[in-house]
Amino acid sequence: MLTVQKYGGTSVADAEKIRKVAAGLVRAAQNGDQVVAVVSAQGDLTDRLLEKIRSVTDAPSPRESDACISAGEQISAALVAMAIEELGYPAVSLTGWQIGLMTDGTYGKARIRALQNWRIQQELNKGKIVVVAGFQGIDLSGNITTLGRGGSDSTAVALAAMLKADRCVICTDVAGVYDRDPRKFPDAVKYERIGYEDMLKLCREGAQVLHDRCVELAQEYQIAVEVRSAFSDEAGTMVGNLE
Secondary structure, three states, X not given: OEEEEEEOXXXXXXXXXXXXXXXXXXXXXXXXXXXXXXXXXXXXXXXHHHHHHHHHOOOOOHHHHHHHXXXXXXXXXXXXXXXXXXXXXXXXXXXOOOOOEEEOOOOOOOOEXXXXXXXXXXXXXOOOEEEEEOOEEEOOOOOEEEOOOOHHHXXXXXXXXXXXXXXXXXXXXXXXXXXXXXXXXXXOOEOOEEEHHHHHHHHHOOOOOOOHHHHHHHHHHOOOEEEXXXXXXXXXXXXXXXX
């Protein structure tokens, strides 16, 4: 079974959390899965990189801004891969350009167009866990582009579609999709399953558990996405075609 798992910034925010993520990925691999992990930048690192840009210029080049902020995901990917190797399991971190994730040329909110997936498959065939830097790709001119808010979710769904993965899991800091934010409303109700259109409606009403572009991509390719906690075995929410 080929599994794509995505971990957000809060899930890899510090060394302890990275070790927990690494341990979960190793367990999946030891259970016989081929594992591709997609990671976001740690905590508020993207915001801090944007601050660094603003400290240099008030009118940054969109190209150079994308080159700068994409570094956050690359750092996370390398750290997670090192944590996996520390547990004695082979791993490799790959950037968006190394996996050939092709986008249009819209800096800051690029759309995914294609994936040259031979590198991922090559590393999986070597028995490695592949850790991919989310949120980024390259355009036809070889320039680094970023996918906008929630871009790592879109990376995970695109990889699941283009690799024909058996399972796509978005691991986050909540246990699934709720009718309201469970961090603010203790009586929030979790959905066991939810359709694409209903999920898109929640996204557009402000729910932040998934980004609308990610859901649109999942609907386009008919990818069922499980949203669950990064650090709990509790069943999550399946987002997909209810029929």
